[in-house]
Amino acid sequence: GESVGLHLPTLSVQEGDNSIINCAYSNSASDYFIWYKQESGKGPQFIIDIRSNMDKRQGQRVTVLLNKTVKHLSLQIAATQPGDSAVYFCAEPTPNTGNQFYFGTGTSLTVIP
Amino acid sequence: NAGVTQTPKFQVLKTGQSMTLQCAQDMNHEYMSWYRQDPGMGLRLIHYSVGAGITDQGEVPNGYNVSRSTTEDFPLRLLSAAPSQTSVYFCASSYSWGSYEQYFGPGTRLTVT
Numbered sequence: 596g597e598s599v600g601l602h603l604p605t606l607s608v609q610e611g612d613n614s615i616i617n618c619a620y621s622n623s624a625s626d627y628f629i630w631y632k633q634e635s636g637k638g639p640q641f642i643i644d645i646r647s648n649m650d651k652r653q654g655q656r657v658t659v660l661l662n663k664t665v666k667h668l669s670l671q672i673a674a675t676q677p678g679d680s681a682v683y684f685c686a687e688p689t690p691n692t693g694n695q696f697y698f699g700t701g702t703s704l705t706v707i708p
Numbered sequence: 709n710a711g712v713t714q715t716p717k718f719q720v721l722k723t724g725q726s727m728t729l730q731c732a733q734d735m736n737h738e739y740m741s742w743y744r745q746d747p748g749m750g751l752r753l754i755h756y757s758v759g760a761g762i763t764d765q766g767e768v769p770n771g772y773n774v775s776r777s778t779t780e781d782f783p784l785r786l787l788s789a790a791p792s793q794t795s796v797y798f799c800a801s802s803y804s805w806g807s808y809e810q811y812f813g814p815g816t817r818l819t820v821t
Contacts, residue, residue, distance in 0.1 A: 627808060638712070638798050638812030639751070684750065694739050694802055694810065695766065698750030 607705045614672040616702045618685035623666060625687040630659060630670045633701070634681045642670070642683075672704075680706045709734050712813035714799050720819045721789040729784040729816050731799030739802045740782040741766070741810070742774065744795040751798065757782055758805045789820045 608614045620628070626647040631639040645652045645659045645668075652659050658671040668685050684701035688694075715730045733740065741756035753766030757776040771793060773785040782801075786793060796817050800810040 629808065636815075638800075638814050640812070641809050644808065686750075688808070694741065694756070694805055694808065695753055696751075698752075700748060700750050 604700070605703045605705070607707055608675050610675060610677060610706050610708050612675055614670075614675045614679065614704055614706075616670045616672075616683045616704065618668040618670070618699055620666050620668065620685070620687050622687060622690070623663070624690065627688055628659070628661065628668055629686045629696070630657075630668075631684055631686065631698075632679075632681045633684070639684070675704075675706050677706045677708055680704055711735065712799055712801055712811050714797075714813035714816050716816060717814065718817050720821065721786070722821055723790060725789050726785070726787050727789065729786075729797055729799075729818070731782045731784065731813060732780050733782075733799075733801040733811070734780065735801065735803075735811065736779060737801035737811070738779070738804045739807065739810075740776065741800050742772070742782070742784045743798045743800065744768065744793075745798060745815075746795050754784065754797075786818075789818075791820045794818060794820045 629644045630642045632642050633639045643654045643657050643659050645661050656673045660669045682701040682703050684699040686696040686698045712733045738759045742754040743751040745751050752768050754772050755774040757763045760776050760779050763774050776782050796815050798815050799813040802810045
């Protein structure tokens, strides 16, 4: 079946630096992707999404880049803060299933003060 | 709005016991779903509902039952708990079947001994 994976299981960055979290997907027909943030002991929280007709989408301090040629997503967090410490994972819809998604396993981001 | 609420937050069961995990949302969302989250794996869909009175199986439905008698509530029942059901369970909701932005509850950590 299709799968969504993340390149690195852990990432440590210094407070104030930029963070980049990567995600690979395998279904070239996927037309929508979501990034979630999950803090320890909490449920996943929607951060930002992007449709396949876009290469880049910006939110508040976050940018998602989509490279359809190599089936790769990245989440960039600007000026990383201690409150950004969490697990981040991407998700893509499973084909013809409405709201069902494949979820990546996540990258754990630690921000060093 | 309280969003998506789940009870209990923690639960320990013995093998063979039954219990119901509660989930409620106050956003008048049509779509609700249950996921389990295990270490090293992405969220996996157990059951979902596209509206009151309608439920369907997800990726890992065995050992779980659901019902949707009201728009607000979507309980998950374990009829005979097994150690393999030790996991963190998340309930999620979204406006409709085609609406991708899901709101997750805080989770229930279940241990089956």
